[in-house]
Amino acid sequence: MFRNSLRLFPFLFRVSVKHSELGAARPFSKSTYFQNMKIGTHDGVFHCDEVLACFMLKQLPEYKDAEIIRTRDMQKLKTCDIVVDVGAEFNHETKRYDHHQRELSSAGLIYTYYGEQVIQTIAPKECPLLPDDLRIIYKKVYENFIEEIDAIDNGVPMTDQEPKYKIRTHISNRVARLNPEWNSNLSINLDEIFKKAMKLVSEEFLYVTNNFISVWLPARDYVKSSLENRFEVHDSGQILEFKERFPWKEHLFDLETEMGIGHEIKFVLFNDKPSSWRVQAVPVSPYSFVTRKPLHKDWWGVRDEMLSEVAGIKNCIFCHSTGFIGGNTSRQGALEMAVASLKAD
Template sequence: MNNITIATHNGNFHADDVFSIAALKMIFPSFKLIRTRDLALIGKADIVLDVGGEYDPEAGRFDHHQRGGAGERENGIPYSSFGLIWKKYGLEICQDNQDVVNAVDAGLVSNIDAIDCGHVEGVSKGISLSQTISMFNPTWQEESDFDACFDEAVDFAVRVLARFIASANGGISAKVIVAEAIDNALDPRVIVLEKYTPWKRTVHALSKEALYMVFPSQTGEWRIQTVPVEPGSFEDRKSLPKEWAGLSGKALVDVTAIDDAMFCHNGLFIAGAESFASAMKMATMALQED
């Protein structure tokens, strides 16, 4: 479907219409964008979003401002235009991976929808992505070229959306890798990863026994890291030995009797050695510590 016409409202823009256009750019190689409130032009467009007072995905209509809105998710967050576009095209954008679609909706789309619809309970405080997009609008002191500013915001949103999709893909792949590492662990208290992989959510979901993670660093050495009592917590299930705190180089070698021991963080949550064997020795010593 090439050379289609997409319509949205003109003037001041928000994250939902900006990200809707960004999403559509990922599946339509070219289209004509019209920003207008002229009902005659809107009626001729192939896809209409955030304007027009109609939600009919089969007819390409994705507004949510009409009486009664356009529905809501099971968690009560209503759909804005971005959510409606994502509901229709998300699977195609994410190459038929429903898990990625769901992850992007949970992490990005639903938050933008919630803010746009005034459903802000549970939305993080501080400057939001929606506010960031709004700042692309010209201020009262600037020339009011809303269309040019809208294009800049869309370019930014395309990059953000692409990174959210990549991150969701990575997170889902990581879950599989970490789950296999848990299953294959010789000691369920020490989980070994062949390469660094985001692990905290999966470990907390699947293993109550895991105390330490062992994995290679990006520079080729090995790390041992503690498992926190819950994601985001600074309290560990079992800290590294107290006598290692803040030591590095020869001082740590002397205490551990491990020739290639490198460092231990003062917070006792991560330590390093040059070799895998030495990292595992450190894990064994940590397990034996009362």
């Protein structure tokens, strides 16, 4: 499956780890001024991958003011400082990135060698990403954005089976729609439309990257802290506590593996709103409703006073009919629901 291309194509991460050794970008100082830099790509119909590749390059200091030369004329391409998606050559040392790999598009190649630098330029200047966090964000942006563009550009299907419906609103399709139709006025300036396409992909790329930096990463730190303090919640170490509601499942699975904890966490407590706590069973995978251990089966589908009576726990609110989540008006009550469910057969 293409979605495992990072595992099947370890070249991508080996390159990224050593990008500074390979000279992924020329040394830059504020006193350096890069004059007349040129980024080369093909002319004619454009695609999402080279549009995104050009946008990423223009985030870097040396290419920030570079002119984009759209041509297939090899003599003109030879004058360019870096070339993407054209030229029939892939050579990092000479900065030629016409892709031949089934797994990567030209955007994937540029991201391979320059992605970490691009992300660091986007990150808040007052709080640059630490090396470990940068690596994590680099991987997540690939998996959640770049990989899709690589796959579409290389014609890699999402599944081995015929999909039941088609998605026509993805970023690659929206970029493609900017190209003039076959029967339209051919005097349209494609270079100007190319700039519009760059703006379109920039909004998507910046949203994804900033979301991982500003929203996703802090949540990861919160989950990690909760895992480290789990024995303060209950001596079993199988119950986590969060003070608020936020996306935690993906982080939990990643961190359990990184911290060597295994799959011992069974329940999560979090404050949903004033006088409302939730106890949620941990699923067997981040997107599954099948749980490692559900709430007590005798409670499924029972509510309010009746649930409190059946459970022998004050102030119960509800238990879902499949036992994956329940509620109580207090933290103590939610904790008691988790502990009782841990002990249940």
